[in-house]
Amino acid sequence: MKPTQRATGQRMEKSHPSREDPLCRNAELGYSPSSDLDRLVRCVSHGTPSPLIRWHYHDDYEIHLVVSTCGKMFVGDYIGTFEPGNLVITGPRLPHNWISTNAPAGGVALRDHCIVFDRGPLDRASESISELKDVLPLLDRSARGIEFFDMSALAGDYFGRIRASQGISRFSVFLEFLCVLGEWKDYRLLSNPWTDAAEDASSMAQIDAIIGFMNDRYAEDLSMPRVARHFGMSKSHFSRLFHRRTGNTFTDFLIQLRVSRACQLLAHARDPIAAICQDVGFNNVANFNRRFLAVKGMTPSAFRKAFADPR
Known part of the structure; x- marks a missing residue:
C-alpha cells in the first residue's frame, strides 16, 4: 500500500x-x-x-x-x-x-x-x-x-x-x-514498552524495582551482574527471574529500553543522532544504528524522518 x-x-x-x-x-x-x-x-x-x-x-x-x-x-x-x-x-x-x-x-x-x-x-x-x-x-x-x-x-x-x-x-x-x-x-x-514497564505491583514487586532501576540508569554502563549484585541476587537467580517475568533476557530488554527512549528523543528533540546515541547508553553510532535497525526495522534517521513527516 x-x-x-x-x-x-x-x-x-x-x-x-x-x-x-x-x-x-x-x-x-x-x-x-x-x-x-x-x-x-x-x-x-x-x-x-x-x-x-x-x-x-x-x-x-x-x-x-x-x-x-x-x-x-x-x-x-x-x-x-x-x-x-x-x-x-x-x-x-x-x-x-x-x-x-x-x-x-x-x-x-x-x-x-x-x-x-x-x-x-x-x-x-x-x-x-x-x-x-x-x-x-x-x-x-x-x-x-x-x-x-x-x-x-x-x-x-x-x-x-x-x-x-x-x-x-x-x-x-x-x-x-x-x-x-x-x-x-x-x-x-507493535511498540516497545512506552512507560515504566512494571506489571501488577502485588505480584511483581521485585521486577518492578529492577525495571525502575534500569529506567533510571539505562544510559549508564549497565550489566546483568551489576544489577543482580545491587539487588542482592545471584546471577543465575536474577537471570531466571528476569526472563520469567519479562519474557526477555536482561541484554535484550536493555537494548529495547534504550531504543524506545531513543525513539522518543528522535521524535521530540532536535539533537544530533550521535548525541542521542550517547544519551541512551550506546557506546558508538555504528552499534546504535545496528541495534536500532534490528529492533525497529529502520535506521534512526529514517525513523526521525518518518515520524516528522507522516505523508
Whole structure:
C-alpha cells in the first residue's frame, strides 16, 4: 500500500501526546449515549477530519477498527501503514494516532469505529468470577499495542452488535469479543514498552524495582551482574527471574529500553543522532544504528524522518 495523496489537514503533532479527558467523550464527538450500565463499554465512530484524530493517550483501553481510507498509523514508537480492516487494541497511556493520507478533499463521513473501556471492573470481577481471568493476558499484551490480521469482517460484526446493544447485553457481547481477540493467533505486538514497564505491583514487586532501576540508569554502563549484585541476587537467580517475568533476557530488554527512549528523543528533540546515541547508553553510532535497525526495522534517521513527516 502506497498512499499517494497528502493528509487532509490531520498531521502528526510535533510535541508530546495530549491526554484525553474521559469527561469529554460526549455525543457531539460521536460517542454513543451511555447509561450507567454502558459506562464500562463506550462506542464511538467518526470520519476524517475529526477532533478525535490527534497524537494522544488516555487511561482506558481502545479497540480501533478502520473502515475507510489509508494512511499512517502511530502506536507508541511504532510507525506503519493502515488500510480498511486495520484492527488494533491499545492499552492505557500508550500514545496513538491514525492519519489518513488518501481521503478526498472534503473528507469522509465514516473512517473508523472505536470501543473504549476500563479494565478496573474486569480485574475486580475476575477475583470472584474466575472465567474472566481468561481475557486478562490479552489486556496485558495490549500495553504495547496489538494489530490483528484477517478478522476485519468478524470484528465489524462484533462492533455492530456492541453498538446496537445496551446494558448487560452490550457487556455480554463485549466479553465474547474480548475472548475471540484473546484466542486469535494472527497478530503482532507493535511498540516497545512506552512507560515504566512494571506489571501488577502485588505480584511483581521485585521486577518492578529492577525495571525502575534500569529506567533510571539505562544510559549508564549497565550489566546483568551489576544489577543482580545491587539487588542482592545471584546471577543465575536474577537471570531466571528476569526472563520469567519479562519474557526477555536482561541484554535484550536493555537494548529495547534504550531504543524506545531513543525513539522518543528522535521524535521530540532536535539533537544530533550521535548525541542521542550517547544519551541512551550506546557506546558508538555504528552499534546504535545496528541495534536500532534490528529492533525497529529502520535506521534512526529514517525513523526521525518518518515520524516528522507522516505523508
